[in-house]
Amino acid sequence: MEISTAKLKLQISRTLLYIFLIVLAIGCIIPFYIMIINGSRTTQEINTGITLIPGSNIIGNMKTILIITANINFFMGFVNSTITAVFASVLHIYIASLTAYGFAFYEFPLKKVFFGFIIASIMIPAQLGLIGFYDLILKMNLLDNLLALILPAGAVAYTVYFLQQYTKSVLPEYIIEAARIDGAPGLTIFHRIALPIMSPGMATMAIFGFVFSWNSFLGPLIVLTSEDNYTLPVMIAQLSSSLYARDFGAIYLAVALSIFPIIVVFAFLQRFLISGISFGSLKE
Amino acid sequence: MKVKRNYTGLLFILPFFIFYITFHLYPIIYTFFLSLTKWDGFADPEFIGFHHYARIFTELGARLAGADKLDIPGEFWLSFINTWRIWLPNITMQLVISLFLGVIFTNTRLKMRGVGFFRAIFYFPNLVTAASVGILALVLLDWQYGAINQILHGPSSNFPGGMYPPEFHILMNPIRAQFVISIIQTWQWFGVTMILLMAGMQGIPKTYYEAADLDGASATQTFFKITLPLLMPVFTFVIITSLIGGMQIFDIPYVFLRGTMQGQVGGETSRALTTTVYYMYAQAFGLSQPNFGYAAAVSYMLFILIAIFSILYIKMITRVSRGEV
Numbered sequence: 001m002e003i004s005t006a007k008l009k010l011q012i013s014r015t016l017l018y019i020f021l022i023v024l025a026i027g028c029i030i031p032f033y034i035m036i037i038n039g040s041r042t043t044q045e046i047n048t049g050i051t052l053i054p055g056s057n058i059i060g061n062m063k064t065i066l067i068i069t070a071n072i073n074f075f076m077g078f079v080n081s082t083i084t085a086v087f088a089s090v091l092h093i094y095i096a097s098l099t100a101y102g103f104a105f106y107e108f109p110l111k112k113v114f115f116g117f118i119i120a121s122i123m124i125p126a127q128l129g130l131i132g133f134y135d136l137i138l139k140m141n142l143l144d145n146l147l148a149l150i151l152p153a154g155a156v157a158y159t160v161y162f163l164q165q166y167t168k169s170v171l172p173e174y175i176i177e178a179a180r181i182d183g184a185p186g187l188t189i190f191h192r193i194a195l196p197i198m199s200p201g202m203a204t205m206a207i208f209g210f211v212f213s214w215n216s217f218l219g220p221l222i223v224l225t226s227e228d229n230y231t232l233p234v235m236i237a238q239l240s241s242s243l244y245a246r247d248f249g250a251i252y253l254a255v256a257l258s259i260f261p262i263i264v265v266f267a268f269l270q271r272f273l274i275s276g277i278s279f280g281s282l283k284e
Numbered sequence: 285m286k287v288k289r290n291y292t293g294l295l296f297i298l299p300f301f302i303f304y305i306t307f308h309l310y311p312i313i314y315t316f317f318l319s320l321t322k323w324d325g326f327a328d329p330e331f332i333g334f335h336h337y338a339r340i341f342t343e344l345g346a347r348l349a350g351a352d353k354l355d356i357p358g359e360f361w362l363s364f365i366n367t368w369r370i371w372l373p374n375i376t377m378q379l380v381i382s383l384f385l386g387v388i389f390t391n392t393r394l395k396m397r398g399v400g401f402f403r404a405i406f407y408f409p410n411l412v413t414a415a416s417v418g419i420l421a422l423v424l425l426d427w428q429y430g431a432i433n434q435i436l437h438g439p440s441s442n443f444p445g446g447m448y449p450p451e452f453h454i455l456m457n458p459i460r461a462q463f464v465i466s467i468i469q470t471w472q473w474f475g476v477t478m479i480l481l482m483a484g485m486q487g488i489p490k491t492y493y494e495a496a497d498l499d500g501a502s503a504t505q506t507f508f509k510i511t512l513p514l515l516m517p518v519f520t521f522v523i524i525t526s527l528i529g530g531m532q533i534f535d536i537p538y539v540f541l542r543g544t545m546q547g548q549v550g551g552e553t554s555r556a557l558t559t560t561v562y563y564m565y566a567q568a569f570g571l572s573q574p575n576f577g578y579a580a581a582v583s584y585m586l587f588i589l590i591a592i593f594s595i596l597y598i599k600m601i602t603r604v605s606r607g608e609v
Contacts, residue, residue, distance in 0.1 A: 010393065010394070013394070014394060014396070017388055017394070017396065018396075021385075021396075021398075021402050024381075024402075024406065025402060025405045025406070027471070028405050028406055028408055028409055028471070028475075029405065029408070031420060031421075031424060032412075034424065034431050035420055038423075038431070043429075046429060047428075047429045047439070047440070047441075048439055048441070049434050049438070049439040050431050050434045050435060095299050095300050095303065096300070098296050098297075098299060098300070099296060099297045099299070099300040101296060102293045102294075102295075102296025102297040103293075103296075103297065105293075106292060106293025106296060107290075107293065108290065108291055108292070108293035108294050109291075109294075111293065114297060114301070121304070121308070121309075123524075123528065124312070124587075125528050125531070125532050125586070125587055125590055126532065127532045127534075127561050127564070127583055127586065127587075128312050128315065128583055128584070128586075128587045129308060129309075129311035129312035129314075129315050130311075130315070130564070130568075130583060131311075131315045131318055131319075131564075131568055131576055131579050131580040131583060132310065132311030132312060132313070132314035132315035132316075132317075132318060132580070133307070133311035133315075134568070134576075135311070135314060135318065135576075136306075136307070136310065136311050136314070138325075151303065151306075151307055152303070152307040152308065154299065154300070154302075154303030154304075154307070155300050155301075155303035155304035155307060155308055157304070160300065186292050186295075186296070190296075211411055214413065215411075215412075215413040215414060215415075217413075217414060217415050217534070217535045217538075218534050218535070218561070218565070221538075221565075221569075222565070222568075222569055232413070233413050233414075233415035233416065233535075234415070236413070236415050236416050236419055237415045237418070237419065237535075237538060237539050237542060238542070239419055240418075240419060240422055240539055240540075240542040248423055248426075248429060251419065251423055252420075252423065255416045255419050255420050255423075258413060258416045259412050259413055259416050262411050262412055262413065265411065266404075266408055266411050270404050270407065270408075273407070273411075274403060274404065274407060274479055277476060277479045277480060277483075278479055278480070278482070278483035
């Protein structure tokens with residue numbers, strides 16, 4: 001009798017917990033669902049109340065967005081964001097892998113100092129150098145140029161740290177040794193042998209890099225001065241004060257489109273990201 | 285066999301350091317130099333020593349002396365307090381939810397299913413562009429046609445004049461507006477915190493729990509005597525990274541403050557949403573007479589304060605875990 005009461009209790013608490021989890025999961029998703037639904041409705045429809053059924057005005061809202069109103073060229077924003085995020089994540093991952101490999105498989109003077117430097121710079125808040133960065137961009141004549149957002153990705157300390165740990169755990173030293181004895185040049189060993197083995201870890205960090213670059217806001221906001229060069233987040237942020245700010249259908253659709261690539265990344269690659277987060281914390 | 289020490293390795297790390305020094309280290313050092321100057325972005329910076337820092341400390345003194353708060357122009361400290369008012373509820377809610385989820389997902393007696401599914405869903409809001417989330421929140425919370433008011437009170441056409449009464453304007457109240465941002469932050473970050481805490485919990489040896497079980501310890505005792513103490517390193521990592529990130533909050537306050545022009549956010553509210561990084565941004569890029577030198581000093585003050593709070597927290601944690609408190 002006692003055992004079955006315990007079992008019953010367990011079953012009840014399990015059911016209650018599942019209800020809680022489902023409510024929480026709905027809470028995470030519903031704002032996006034409402035966004036997509038309202039993105040397909042007219043503003044008049046939106047004003048009459050909330051619904052879970054799609055409307056029929058998606059083409060109309062799309063037209064509102066694509067017509068270049070109030071200097072907002074949504075299509076260009078998409079192009080600018082894509083260019084920035086793709087080039088930034090490629091530069092970021094290649095240089096970080098090179099550096100991580102150097103730390104993992106070479107001995108050189110002051111190695112500990114350099115690595116300590118990388119660890120220390122992980123903890124530095126990004127806002128600290130912002131004013132100096134703006135001045136640098138002015139001096140380099142890169143104001144209003146996407147390069148100003150791509151080039152800093154050449155030095156992401158956390159990725160170096162992550163990949164150094166990762167490389168050491170997946171790439172045995174004797175493989176590198178064997179290649180060295182065969183007389184292969186260092187860079188060839190890196191490209192032909194190390195990179196393929198490091199690639200799952202690199203992929204994880206490249207995805208993080210892409211998402212980070214796609215989402216970054218303060219940097220583009222101060223660097224980009226003409227609307228034609230705006231990345232999507234900067235463009236989206238102007239919606240709150242723009243001409244069609246009261247056209248809710250169009251706003252919902254614009255926001256939905258701006259996060260569409262993020263939804264794609266999530267749908268196909270979330271496993272990489274979640275394992276990347278846990279890996280990072282356990283190595284602390 | 286160990287590789288002999290030579291300089292080849294330096295060539296591998298050289299490109300990184302070239303980028304690092306140019307785009308990160310130099311700006312950080314130059315920002316410090318600028319913080320000692322008066323600079324409007326056009327003429328040459330004029331060296332004025334620690335004047336900006338002195339101003340910030342004087343304002344702190346005046347605030348602490350308790351003079352009528354509205355008369356003191358202590359905007360830096362006001363912005364810092366605002367930032368804390370947003371961060372503190374956020375990290376508290378995050379930790380409570382994530383700890384609870386971590387415990388039920390790793391509990392061996394409950395054996396919950398679908399952990400991977402829920403983890404992915406809870407993580408999703410974190411990936412979404414903060415600026416887009418800000419706009420989305422602004423339209424959902426809109427005082428006239430927002431979905432939240434429609435859910436809570438029905439369409440506005442039900443009310444006299446087709447408008448909700450003023451007390452339904454969620455963002456008109458400064459405290460509510462700050463709390464809305466805390467909730468958004470919690471919503472965006474509890475998934476990550478949960479993943480981190482779960483990874484930490486799975487690292488705790490099972491034998492501890494078996495021993496506690498044999499001794500007849502209750503679930504609450506097990507949580508406070510085993511899980512929580514052994515989770516401290518991950519806990520500290522979560523709190524410190526959240527502090528560093530939370531003190532720099534900018535995107536969502538920026539979007540909300542832009543909404544001022546559409547009357548979605550009240551004047552009192554816009555004071556309450558001015559976070560420190562927003563304040564720095566506004567001093568440098570939002571004025572017709574830019575104040576880059578002062579903005580640079582704000583940036584350094586914030587850095588120093590983040591460092592102080594991180595060190596205080598770590599000191600406190602080590603004392604607690606040694607049982608001195």
